[in-house]
Amino acid sequence: MEIRPILSAMRRNKVGAVLIALQMAVTLAILCNGLFIVEQRLSLSERPSGLDEANVFVLTNQWVGNPADLKARTQSDVAALRSLPGVVAATVTNSYPMSHGGSSEGVKLNPDQKESTAATALYFVDEQGLRTMGVKLIAGRNFNADEVMDKAGFDIQVPPTAIIITRLLAEKLFPGQNALGKSVYVQFQKHLVPIVGIVDRLQVPWVQGDSWAAGFSENSTIEPYHFFANYSHYMIRTQPGRLASVIQEAQKQLYELSRARVLEKAVPMLEARREAYKDDRGLAIILIVVCTALLAVTAFGIVGLTSYWVAQRRRQIGIRRALGATRNAIIQYFQTENFMIAISGAVVGVALAVSLNLWMVSSFSMARLQTGYAFIGAAVVLLLGQAAVLWPAIKAASIPPALATRGGA
Amino acid sequence: MFSYYVNLALRSLRRNVVLTALMIAAIGVGIGASMTTLTVFRAMSGDPIPQKSRQLFAVQIGNWDPQLKRALGGDPEGLQPQLTYIDSMALMKAHIAPRQTAMYVTGFALTPSNPELRPFQVQTRATYTDFFPMFQVPFRYGAPWTAADDENHADIVVLSAELNDKVFGGANSVGKTLNLDGHDYRVVGVTQHWSPTPKFYDLNNNQFGKAEEMYVPLTRAIDAQMFSWGNYNCSGDIGDPGWEGRLHSECVWFQFWVELPSAQSAARYRSFLSNYASDLKHAGRFDWLPRTRLRDVREWMDKQQVVTKSARILVLVSFSFLFVCLLNAMGLMLAKIMGRAADIGVRRALGANRYAIFSQCLIEAGVIGLAGGILGLVLTALGLWGLRVVLSEEVGRLTHLSVADVSIAVALSLTTALMAGLYPTWRAAQVQPAWQLKVQ
Numbered sequence: 001m002e003i004r005p006i007l008s009a010m011r012r013n014k015v016g017a018v019l020i021a022l023q024m025a026v027t028l029a030i031l032c033n034g035l036f037i038v039e040q041r042l043s044l045s046e047r048p049s050g051l052d053e054a055n056v057f058v059l060t061n062q063w064v065g066n067p068a069d070l071k072a073r074t075q076s077d078v079a080a081l082r083s084l085p086g087v088v089a090a091t092v093t094n095s096y097p098m099s100h101g102g103s104s105e106g107v108k109l110n111p112d113q114k115e116s117t118a119a120t121a122l123y124f125v126d127e128q129g130l131r132t133m134g135v136k137l138i139a140g141r142n143f144n145a146d147e148v149m150d151k152a153g154f155d156i157q158v159p160p161t162a163i164i165i166t167r168l169l170a171e172k173l174f175p176g177q178n179a180l181g182k183s184v185y186v187q188f189q190k191h192l193v194p195i196v197g198i199v200d201r202l203q204v205p206w207v208q209g210d211s212w213a214a215g216f217s218e219n220s221t222i223e224p225y226h227f228f229a230n231y232s233h234y235m236i237r238t239q240p241g242r243l244a245s246v247i248q249e250a251q252k253q254l255y256e257l258s259r260a261r262v263l264e265k266a267v268p269m270l271e272a273r274r275e276a277y278k279d280d281r282g283l284a285i286i287l288i289v290v291c292t293a294l295l296a297v298t299a300f301g302i303v304g305l306t307s308y309w310v311a312q313r314r315r316q317i318g319i320r321r322a323l324g325a326t327r328n329a330i331i332q333y334f335q336t337e338n339f340m341i342a343i344s345g346a347v348v349g350v351a352l353a354v355s356l357n358l359w360m361v362s363s364f365s366m367a368r369l370q371t372g373y374a375f376i377g378a379a380v381v382l383l384l385g386q387a388a389v390l391w392p393a394i395k396a397a398s399i400p401p402a403l404a405t406r407g408g409a
Numbered sequence: 410m411f412s413y414y415v416n417l418a419l420r421s422l423r424r425n426v427v428l429t430a431l432m433i434a435a436i437g438v439g440i441g442a443s444m445t446t447l448t449v450f451r452a453m454s455g456d457p458i459p460q461k462s463r464q465l466f467a468v469q470i471g472n473w474d475p476q477l478k479r480a481l482g483g484d485p486e487g488l489q490p491q492l493t494y495i496d497s498m499a500l501m502k503a504h505i506a507p508r509q510t511a512m513y514v515t516g517f518a519l520t521p522s523n524p525e526l527r528p529f530q531v532q533t534r535a536t537y538t539d540f541f542p543m544f545q546v547p548f549r550y551g552a553p554w555t556a557a558d559d560e561n562h563a564d565i566v567v568l569s570a571e572l573n574d575k576v577f578g579g580a581n582s583v584g585k586t587l588n589l590d591g592h593d594y595r596v597v598g599v600t601q602h603w604s605p606t607p608k609f610y611d612l613n614n615n616q617f618g619k620a621e622e623m624y625v626p627l628t629r630a631i632d633a634q635m636f637s638w639g640n641y642n643c644s645g646d647i648g649d650p651g652w653e654g655r656l657h658s659e660c661v662w663f664q665f666w667v668e669l670p671s672a673q674s675a676a677r678y679r680s681f682l683s684n685y686a687s688d689l690k691h692a693g694r695f696d697w698l699p700r701t702r703l704r705d706v707r708e709w710m711d712k713q714q715v716v717t718k719s720a721r722i723l724v725l726v727s728f729s730f731l732f733v734c735l736l737n738a739m740g741l742m743l744a745k746i747m748g749r750a751a752d753i754g755v756r757r758a759l760g761a762n763r764y765a766i767f768s769q770c771l772i773e774a775g776v777i778g779l780a781g782g783i784l785g786l787v788l789t790a791l792g793l794w795g796l797r798v799v800l801s802e803e804v805g806r807l808t809h810l811s812v813a814d815v816s817i818a819v820a821l822s823l824t825t826a827l828m829a830g831l832y833p834t835w836r837a838a839q840v841q842p843a844w845q846l847k848v849q
Binding site for chain 1: 427428431434435438439442476477516518520527528529530590591592634636647650717718719721722723725726727729730732733734736737739740741743744745747748795796799800801804832836
């Protein structure tokens with residue numbers, strides 16, 4: 001294909017060519033940054049919580065007033081839940097992953113440290129806690145029943161007798177070493193507590209993309225407590241397939257034990273996940289829609305402008321056909337022309353994409369764009385141009401050679 | 410002349426329906442995308458109380474060791490957005506501002522009088538009587554409680570319209586009682602529907618969520634040992650065990666607002682705050698001089714970063730998209746106008762001057778802009794509906810088109826179309842009549 005005539009023809013339509021190239025450049029910049037964010041948010045929303053999500057649900061309980069026999073009431077609730085058919089295990093807890101509410105604190109290796117070594121979320125559960133959550137213990141052991149202390153609300157400070165932490169928290173506290181058996185300062189850094197177990201993963205309660213806890217989302221500490229408070233959560237794990245029936249039965253049982261309470265709607269973990277990541281997934285959907293619309297607009301812009309060029313050059317095309325150019329040669333002419341415009345657009349676009357990303361890195365603390373995305377974006381834009389130019393090019397190729405001999409357009 | 414040009418424009422647009430439709434679609438889609446995100450952005454960053462946003466101030470006191478790295482939950486300066494119980498009470502007692510209130514969010518279990526019905530949760534704001542006039546809460550029945558009620562730790566409540574509808578079927582409930590956590594509280598007032606967005610006076614949780622369903626005197630809530638349902642942040646030490654220990658700890662959980670009608674009173678309050686802070690240091694509570702801040706509503710929203718990262722990203726993306734649409738429309742308009750170069754040449758030869766050609770083409774661009782704007786508004790409505798479907802309810806509350814949004818959309822689309830039309834129009838005005846006629 002001869003490039004020189006294309007170049008000289010383009011020189012007569014400078015502005016049009018520049019407009020198309022610029023459009024493709026900006027499209028590419030938005031496209032690859034958009035897809036990058038989509039990928040990030042989707043993978044964020046698919047991170048495992050560590051729980052056996054399909055079979056775990058939570059019932060949030062609030063007592064009317066502050067009954068004096070809080071402990072006895074909580075114990076009989078838990079006992080009733082455990083005895084329900086289809087229940088594998090149950091525990092009372094202060095919080096759960098993806099709930100968006102809970103406690104966190106700092107862990108220190110020695111008491112004089114000013115800054116803590118790592119931030120962590122706290123989960124208070126009894127000896128059935130690990131089994132209820134369905135978390136995977138990868139080292140050490142579960143709590144023994146005699147290690148579980150009473151904890152009435154948040155005010156009474158009874159230091160935990162032992163803790164189980166997540167793998168990533170262990171790595172953060174003791175990089176390159178085995179954390180099992182070591183002791184750390186928790187409970188506002190006053191007490192040295194041994195690490196008796198390590199679980200593979202257990203997320204903190206705050207998991208959304210914009211969350212303040214994004215820096216320590218895999219750092220959790222499980223502490224052995226019988227937690228009883230005016231406001232607490234019952235976590236229940238069921239046998240596979242029995243979630244719905246156990247939810248119904250559990251609510252009925254608890255209300256039979258006492259009506260002086262508020263039971264919030266039961267939250268299956270899969271639903272908690274949907275709710276927790278709704279805005280992240282929503283952002284991904286919006287970006288996909290915008291990127292699709294963007295590609296469509298750019299494509300139609302190319303169709304429109306190329307059609308105009310075809311119309312403008314009807315006579316010249318007719319002459320070329322009369323002089324022996326094949327239909328394919330005409331189609332190829334427009335395709336090559338578009339390709340040249342697209343290449344220059346892609347070069348500018350990749351530069352634009354990278355600078356847009358760098359700007360977002362500095363102002364939104366976003367991750368760096370992977371180079372793969374820029375190449376995918378460039379390829380998409382080039383293909384889009386070729387596809388869009390095809391229809392006007394075919395129309396151009398159908399201009400009859402006789403047009404040239406007749407004169408007049 | 411103008412109507413003649415509009416007529417000409419319409420005729421010219423009808424001559425090439427496909428190009429016209431493409432241009433209108435490009436502008437419409439661009440406006441639709443950018444207005445959808447801009448509406449949410451404006452709702453997030455908008456002034457929730459424009460009449461008073463320069464007179465209401467949030468108070469901050471740096472009671473945490475400034476040596477600590479940026480504390481979790483703190484603002485960019487490392488200051489916590491909330492105060493301790495001790496400081497809140499001291500500022501209430503000092504009573505320097507004409508109006509002030511400490512407050513926190515908590516909740517009750519309400520037991521309905523009908524024994525058939527189950528108890529339910531009522532999210533409640535514990536505050537002082539000044540809250541209602543400060544934030545201009547409108548009342549349907551009754552009135553705010555009095556300053557004496559605050560002092561007497563009275564067991565009274567103000568209901569939101571929604572809760573009053575739910576419990577009393579919307580009837581005047583002033584004087585009736587509610588069983589809250591096993592204790593009777595008397596209703597003194599019912600507000601009208603009121604829920605500023607964002608909830609600027611407490612941005613800690615659900616900043617775009619609804620206002621609380623009920624209000625109770627803070628003095629009473631503290632007596633009833635009601636925990637904070639919002640953020641409760643401690644640094645280093647959570648204090649002695651028990652409720653008293655909690656009250657005397659350095660944990661922060663109170664929002665504190667003052668109303669200062671003039672610049673002088675604001676300056677006075679600032680110096681009062683810094684004196685208060687240095688007194689604390691002298692009294693030995695801290696071995697650092699606590700920083701103090703007084704920020705009005707707009708500064709407060711800015712410092713607390715109300716607009717989410719996602720919203721900023723979306724605005725950026727959609728305005729780049731609008732830019733692509735602008736380039737697109739410009740290309741198409743260029744094609745359209747230059748396709749009629751001969752036509753323009755004839756008109757020039759018949760005596761139309763450059764200015765006339767320029768205005769004719771620009772009016773054509775304006776007509777396209779208007780049509781694109783209307784399409785854009787339809788797409789914006791569709792886009793906002795889409796946002797309500799895919800985003801959480803909290804963010805969904807921000808997706809309502811205001812009159813201002815509509816006028817922005819129209820202005821934006823006209824600007825876009827005129828910008829797109831400017832260069833092609835200029836080119837049209839450059840057409841040489843003789844040259845065009847020769848080609849014919």
